[in-house]
Amino acid sequence: MSKPRLLNREEESLPLERELLVRMHDLMVKARVLEERLIQMYKQGHGYFWIGGPGEEAFNVPLGMLMKKGQGPAYDYLHGHYRQSATMLALGEEPIGAMRQMKNVVTDPYSGGRNFAGHFSKREWNIAPVSSPIEIQYTMAPGTALAQKRHGGDGISIVTGGDAGTAEGDFASCLVWSSRKGNELPVLIIVTNNKWGISTPAETQHGETHVADRGKAFNMRTKTIDGNDPINAYLELKEAMEYVRKERKPFLMEAMVSRLYGHSSASGANMVGNEQDCLTVFEARLEKHGILTRKEMDDLRNRYSEDMAAMARQVIQEPMPGPETIWNHIYAERK
Amino acid sequence: MANMAQAVRMALHYAEENLGVTDIFGEDVGAPLGGVFTATQGLKTAWNTPLDERGIIGMAIGLAMAGAKPVAEIQFVDYIFNTIDLLKVAGNTCWATNGDWNLPMVVKTPVGSGIRGSLYHSHSFDATATHIPGWKIVIPSNPLDAYGLMISACQEINPVMYLEPKALLRIKGEERIPGEPDNDKLLSKMIDAPLGDRSQWKPQWPALEAYAVPIGKGKVVRAGSQVTVVSYGRTLPLCKKAADDLAAEGVDAEVIDMRTLWPYDWEMIKGSVEKTGRVLYVNEDTEVTNFGEHLVRRTVEELFYKLMAPPRLLAGKFIPGIGLADPLEMASVPQQGDITAAIRSLASEQP
Numbered sequence: 001m002s003k004p005r006l007l008n009r010e011e012e013s014l015p016l017e018r019e020l021l022v023r024m025h026d027l028m029v030k031a032r033v034l035e036e037r038l039i040q041m042y043k044q045g046h047g048y049f050w051i052g053g054p055g056e057e058a059f060n061v062p063l064g065m066l067m068k069k070g071q072g073p074a075y076d077y078l079h080g081h082y083r084q085s086a087t088m089l090a091l092g093e094e095p096i097g098a099m100r101q102m103k104n105v106v107t108d109p110y111s112g113g114r115n116f117a118g119h120f121s122k123r124e125w126n127i128a129p130v131s132s133p134i135e136i137q138y139t140m141a142p143g144t145a146l147a148q149k150r151h152g153g154d155g156i157s158i159v160t161g162g163d164a165g166t167a168e169g170d171f172a173s174c175l176v177w178s179s180r181k182g183n184e185l186p187v188l189i190i191v192t193n194n195k196w197g198i199s200t201p202a203e204t205q206h207g208e209t210h211v212a213d214r215g216k217a218f219n220m221r222t223k224t225i226d227g228n229d230p231i232n233a234y235l236e237l238k239e240a241m242e243y244v245r246k247e248r249k250p251f252l253m254e255a256m257v258s259r260l261y262g263h264s265s266a267s268g269a270n271m272v273g274n275e276q277d278c279l280t281v282f283e284a285r286l287e288k289h290g291i292l293t294r295k296e297m298d299d300l301r302n303r304y305s306e307d308m309a310a311m312a313r314q315v316i317q318e319p320m321p322g323p324e325t326i327w328n329h330i331y332a333e334r335k
Numbered sequence: 336m337a338n339m340a341q342a343v344r345m346a347l348h349y350a351e352e353n354l355g356v357t358d359i360f361g362e363d364v365g366a367p368l369g370g371v372f373t374a375t376q377g378l379k380t381a382w383n384t385p386l387d388e389r390g391i392i393g394m395a396i397g398l399a400m401a402g403a404k405p406v407a408e409i410q411f412v413d414y415i416f417n418t419i420d421l422l423k424v425a426g427n428t429c430w431a432t433n434g435d436w437n438l439p440m441v442v443k444t445p446v447g448s449g450i451r452g453s454l455y456h457s458h459s460f461d462a463t464a465t466h467i468p469g470w471k472i473v474i475p476s477n478p479l480d481a482y483g484l485m486i487s488a489c490q491e492i493n494p495v496m497y498l499e500p501k502a503l504l505r506i507k508g509e510e511r512i513p514g515e516p517d518n519d520k521l522l523s524k525m526i527d528a529p530l531g532d533r534s535q536w537k538p539q540w541p542a543l544e545a546y547a548v549p550i551g552k553g554k555v556v557r558a559g560s561q562v563t564v565v566s567y568g569r570t571l572p573l574c575k576k577a578a579d580d581l582a583a584e585g586v587d588a589e590v591i592d593m594r595t596l597w598p599y600d601w602e603m604i605k606g607s608v609e610k611t612g613r614v615l616y617v618n619e620d621t622e623v624t625n626f627g628e629h630l631v632r633r634t635v636e637e638l639f640y641k642l643m644a645p646p647r648l649l650a651g652k653f654i655p656g657i658g659l660a661d662p663l664e665m666a667s668v669p670q671q672g673d674i675t676a677a678i679r680s681l682a683s684e685q686p
Contacts, residue, residue, distance in 0.1 A: 073401045112433030121432040128400055129432045133420050139389050143397015143405075146358075150403075157397070173390040180385070330469055331493045332429045332437030 014289050016231055021291050024065065024230050026300060028057040028279050031086035033304040034095045037312055038085075038102045038117055039261060039269045046316050047102040050269050052118045053083030055260035056192055058278035059227035062234035063190075064090025066241055067158065069125050073151035077126040077144040079137035079159040082118035083192065084130065091125060096311045105318040106325075113321040135161055135168035138189070142177035145185035154245040160190040163254075164197025166211050178250035179218040187250045188240060189215070192227060194259040198267065215252030227255025228278040336508040337515050337522060342478035343374040343443070343499065344526060345512060346485035347406060349543045351380045354489045358398055360384050361391055361408030367533045371410055372445060372504045376528045377538030388414050392421040392442065396428075399438040399494075406489065409444040412498070413458040419467075425494045426469025439492045441485075446474070447569045447619055448668050449502025454656035456501075457664070459620035461568075464496050465597050465629070471550050472596040474498040476571035478508030480594055483548030490547065498596075500568040514543035553600035555607070559589035562682040563607040565630065566617040567593040570669055574617055577675040586682045596626060601633070608634060612643035615681050619668040622650035644684040649677045 014021060035054040042050040053060055064087035068076045080087060085098055097109045098120075104113040110121045110129075121129035128140065141159035148155045159174065178187040191211045195202045208214060215222035221243060225236045233255065240251045258275035262268055286292045337345065350356040358380055361370075365383040369376025384391055388409055395407035409415045415422075422442075429437045448457040464472045471493055475481035481499070488495040507519065516522050525539040556571070557578050566574045571592050578588035589607050593599055608614045614634055616627035627648040634646040651657075651668040658664060669677075 077401065079397075108433075110433075110435075111431055114433065115431055119431075121435055123432070123435045129428055129436060131424055131431070133424070136393070136421055136424060139393020139421065140397040140400065142390070143394040143399075143403075144401040145397070146394070147398055147401030147403045150357075151401075170389060170393070173385075173387050173393065176385050176387060177390050177394065329430045329432075329434035331471075332434065334492060 014231060014285065014291065016234065018291055021286060024061055024234070025282065025286060025292065025297070027061045027065070027086065027090045028230065028282065029297070029301050030095065030304050031057045031061065031089050032279055033301060033308055034085055034089065034098055035261070037308040038098060041099065041102050041312055042265050042269060046312070047104065047117060049116050049265050050102065051082045051116060051264035053085050055194070055258035055275060055278065056083050056227070057086040058230040058282060059192060059233045059255045059257055060084060060086035061090045062230055062237050063087050063158070065234070066237050067091060068155060071124050071126060073144070073148045073155055074153045075126050075155050077128060077141070077155070077157040079128045079141045079144070079157065080120065080130055081137065081161045082116070082130050082132070084120060084160065085118060088120055088127070093122070095308055096315065099308070099312055099315045100318065103315050103318070104320070105315060106321040107318050112325070135165040135170040137161065138170045138174035141174060141187050141189070142185050145178065145187045148186055149248055156186040156188055156241065156244045158188045158190065160192060162197070163191055163193035163195065163202050163211055164200065164205070166191055166214070167205060175215060175218045175220070175252070179220050184249040186244045186248045188244045189250055189252045191254045192257045193254050194257050196259055196263065198263045210254055212252050212254035220250045220252055222252040224254040224256065227257040228276050228281065230278065230282055336510070336519065337478050337512055338505050338507045339475065339478045339481045339499070340372050340374045340504045341522065341526060342482040342508065342512055343485055344376060344378065345515065345540070345543055346482045347375065347378055348540050349486065349545070350406070350489035351378060353545070354486070355404045356380060356406055356489050357403040358382065359406045359408070360394065362386055362410045364408050369528055370408065372499070372501065373527065374499070374504070375408070377526060388418050389421060392418045392425070395440045395442065396421065396425050396438060399440040400436065404439055404489065406441040406443060409442065411456050412444045412446045412460045413455045415444055415460065419463070422467050422470070426467045428469070429493065430469060437492050438494050441488045441495045441497055443497040443499060445499045445501035445504065447500050447502060448657050448664055449500070449569050451659060451664065452501070452657070453659035457657040459618070459651065460498060461596055461618055461626045462620045462624060464498065465626045470494045470496050470597065472496045472498065473550060473594060474500065474568045474596060475594065476500065476503065476568055476592050477510070479510040479512055480548050482512045483546050484550070484594065486545060486547040487550050491550065495550070498568065502569045503572070512543070513546045514541050516541055548594060551595050551598045551600060553594055553603040554592045555589060555603070556592050557588065557590040559587040559611070561587040561611055562613040562615065562678060563589045563591065563604070563611045564615045564617060564678055565591045565593060565604055567596065568618065570617045570619055570674065573669070573671050573674050576671065577678050580675060581678055581682070584679070586679060588678050588682065604630070605638065608638050609641045612641060613681050613684070615647045615649060615677055617649045617669060617674055619651045621653045622648060623653045625650045643686055644681060647677065647681055649673060
């Protein structure tokens with residue numbers, strides 16, 4: 001592990017402004033409530049499959065907050081994976097979209113009812129379509145990054161995936177293509193390490209001490225960070241992004257995170273008891289430092305729960321895509 | 336006249352100058368080599384990549400997402416198979432996002448037998464490519480079509496798979512590409528990289544013109560009334576020669592060059608088969624689950640009562656590879672004699 005930020009055990013004050021902390025907390029709660037609502041929809045039969053990111057909010061919220069949102073090479077591209085809902089909400093996305101995708105209704109903004117939950121896509125914000133085959137997004141990030149390097153400005157390409165997927169050759173592809181001598185690319189290569197590949201513990205499959213160490217062979221900056229601490233994640237991401245934006249070179253960041261509901265509905269989508277909950281820990285800190293009271297935090301959670309319950313009720317009334325729509329959009333047509 | 340490799344090169348030059356092509360890349364695609372078949376020599380946007388086919392396809396997808404216009408090369412189609420899921424993703428991106436994203440990208444790759452390429456430089460890809468929805472798939476059989484199809488491919492806003500029959504890449508055309516000089520030696524002097532040190536070499540491009548072969552349009556290369564022969568790529572010139580030779584025997588064969596495998600020109604095939612009542616589909620991919628089998632099925636389902644004989648398929652043998660020794664390759668994929676015999680036999684078949 002590279003040197004962690006020195007956080008005094010008895011920290012006197014939190015190193016971010018109150019407003020930012022409150023916003024971060026708000027988004028983390030919103031994302032957690034959304035995922036729990038999606039899981040509930042699945043368990044009530046309002047969806048065939050759930051996969052998402054509860055447990056990764058402390059990392060994924062800051063990521064979304066720090067992204068440069070917009071369309072085209074002047075802005076950041078996100079080549080995400082299916083645990084990215086908190087990032088989407090932090091970017092300003094409405095939670096109802098994820099529910100619509102869960103229920104696979106015609107109004108699903110990401111795929112029109114065609115794809116699994118958590119498979120976001122939004123061209124207007126450079127959110128590349130999430131796909132199920134593990135790690136393929138790592139081959140694409142250098143492509144958008146090359147266009148960005150050529151375009152000028154400070155837009156970067158961000159790619160995320162899990163630790164298990166780094167066993168795929170596509171992860172190596174990303175390291176190779178991002179770090180070619182004289183042709184380095186502005187890619188922020190992120191691995192959210194939850195220490196699992198579905199049911200398989202990482203330590204039974206990986207010999208490297210840290211996934212991030214693999215970047216060293218390619219002469220890129222790397223760091224393994226605590227991704228369960230949103231303040232730390234925010235500061236580390238900010239620093240890494242500034243480097244990639246300015247130097248136009250890659251950075252490999254490994255964020256240690258939790259997986260609170262297992263892999264997906266395929267493994268039951270039940271709360272696990274043995275992983276650190278980033279939200280619980282963060283709330284204790286916020287309370288301790290007088291940023292928010294317990295009641296304020298509970299009220300917020302209840303408000304989101306009610307809002308999203310209402311959204312879900314609306315979504316389950318919405319129509320399915322018609323069978324004739326299978327023929328739509330096989331090819332793009334000139335407008 | 337230009338050969339097919341020169342035609343592809345000139346089309347790519349036209350495309351990078353006029354059609355917004357930003358990147359032509361792959362293994363050994365840039366200077367000094369300019370491609371193992373010379374098809375990318377002297378191009379200003381050509382560059383060399385790591386030896387990583389998945390990286391190449393991923394790069395193309397990423398570039399296309401970010402508003403660039405990539406033409407990616409897989410050096411031999413035999414090495415494309417480890418990218419199949421990326422090709423599927425490129426093909427499904429528009430559909431999977433309900434029309435939100437589209438990927439204007441071209442993947443070019445040499446296919447087929449004919450250069451004594453043995454097991455791993457002789458594969459065909461038509462059956463596999465036509466099994467991946469969302470792509471447009473073209474395959475020229477002569478330099479002029481190679482030029483015109485590449486122009487169309489570079490104008491597309493969807494992924495296009497450009498299959499280059501490697502046996503034909505060095506074959507000169509019979510028709511002039513608009514803008515190429517009449518003198519072959521002069522053309523070579525202008526656009527072929529010299530042997531030896533090329534560091535100072537710059538091509539002198541002729542004043543090329545826009546000439547597009549529309550994607551989805553076949554071509555009747557020989558009109559006939561008795562039997563229809565439908566082919567593409569390496570076997571197309573063999574079919575044409577067979578039909579010409581058989582004319583002396585009184586066999587009147589119509590030969591269609593598909594040029595595009597998807598979306599293909601069914602109207603042209605259908606019109607011809609309705610006229611002749613007999614059809615032979617010829618390609619060199621292995622014959623089980625062959626693209627020609629789809630054409631046979633469609634022929635049976637839609638044209639059954641117009642047929643005078645069963646629709647036939649002449650294709651490669653269903654074996655694991657193409658052996659290096661001459662007799663092995665000859666026996667594995669359709670050759671001139673096989674095609675001539677198949678047309679002759681079908682033409683005389685009576686109900």
